[in-house]
Amino acid sequence: RGLPGWGEQLAPLDTVINTYGGRWFDQSWNATLNTPQWKDAVSFYVNLIKTAGEPGAGNAGFTECLNAYNNGKVAMWYDATVGASNFTGDAAKNSGYAFAPTKVKDWSGWLWAWSLGMPSSSKKKDAAWTFANWATSKDYIKLVGSKLGWAHVPPGTRTSTYSLPEYQAAAGGFAKVTLDSIAHADVTHATVDQVPYIGIQYVDIDEFQQLGDQVSQEFAKVIAGTQTVDQALVKAQALATAVGKNYQH
Incomplete structure (x- = not known):
């Protein structure tokens, strides 16, 4: 860059x-x-x-x-x-x-990460939590995989994603490198x-x-x-x- x-x-x-x-x-x-x-x-x-x-x-x-x-x-x-x-x-x-x-x-x-947050001033905290919970869930991962392709699933969001056969087949080239990169990153x-x-x-x-x-x-x-x-x-x-x-x- x-x-x-x-x-x-x-x-x-x-x-x-x-x-x-x-x-x-x-x-x-x-x-x-x-x-x-x-x-x-x-x-x-x-x-x-x-x-x-x-x-x-x-x-x-x-x-x-x-x-x-x-x-x-x-x-x-x-x-x-x-x-x-x-x-x-x-x-x-x-x-x-x-x-x-x-x-x-x-x-x-x-x-680095892109995260979901909820303002303390929100008047719809329950709805915000419901969305955040769904958008980071195993069901969401599977939905993205089935609709957009398993290689396009958001990486690094759930450890369980990396044990899915569908993900391993589609993202095997970079899955382990990604996990190892996250594991070795030390902000301190x-x-x-x-x-x-x-x-x-x-x-x-x-x-x-x-x-x-x-x-x-x-x-x-x-x-x-x-x-x-x-x-x-x-x-x-x-x-x-x-x-x-x-x-x-």
């Missing part, structure tokens, strides 16, 4: 940074972006996009990358395991699945060195959405060729330093 955004380009890039030994903040909330680990990771990611990435990579997020892969425009895609359940045509038939390579850390995955030990926050491809603080977006914009300029990695990291360091001060006591 090259599209700017904390949940777009920066998400997979963060997993690369982690496995290169980088982190956002040290234990004292000092920003650690302008470091050799970040420089090596960002340089690797940007160079990979420039030399082997899809055309218009700077505007490609999850959806654009998925479409490019499904349409046979790219041969390899590094992204979330959920992507496999969205493959169609030849992409669904001919794809192999593997874990991402690592540098100095043993694992490079991430963890995502980095080589200790950190004061939790999160793998994000920092679990209120300011991160804005901080991540701003840092991602700087890396987008590197992808576009309008500034260097060093210049981007100087700016990113300053942005993160300002946020880190909010947590220093």
Whole structure:
């Protein structure tokens, strides 16, 4: 992904940074972006996009990358395991699945979820609970499988799904990789060195959405060729330093 955004380009890039030994903040909330680990990771990611990435990579997020892969425009895609359940045509038939390579850390995955919630102000709590209960049930899984195809069942939502013969037959190529990826994702030990926050491809603080977006914009300029990695990291360091001060006591 090259599209700017904390949940777009920066998400997979963060997993690369982690496995290169980088982190956002040290234990004292000092920003650690302008470091050799970040420089090596960002340089690797940007160079990979420039030399082997899809055309218009700077505007490609999850959806654009998925479409490019499904349409046979790219041969390899590094992204979330959920992507496999969205493959169609030849992409669904001919794809192999593997874990991402690592540098100095043993694992490079991430963890994310789309969840159902109920506002405390809801006037229809019973109806909301009934829907949430149904939409996460075994019956729902079977309904999706029978109507849309077993490979398109929402992955990672129920352990029991992975023991269904129908699912194993349709999703056998990526089912085990998905389960193993979830099992190895550790939001409390995502980095080589200790950190004061939790999160793998994000920092679990209120300011991160804005901080991540701003840092991602700087890396987008590197992808576009309008500034260097060093210049981007100087700016990113300053942005993160300002946020880190909010947590220093």
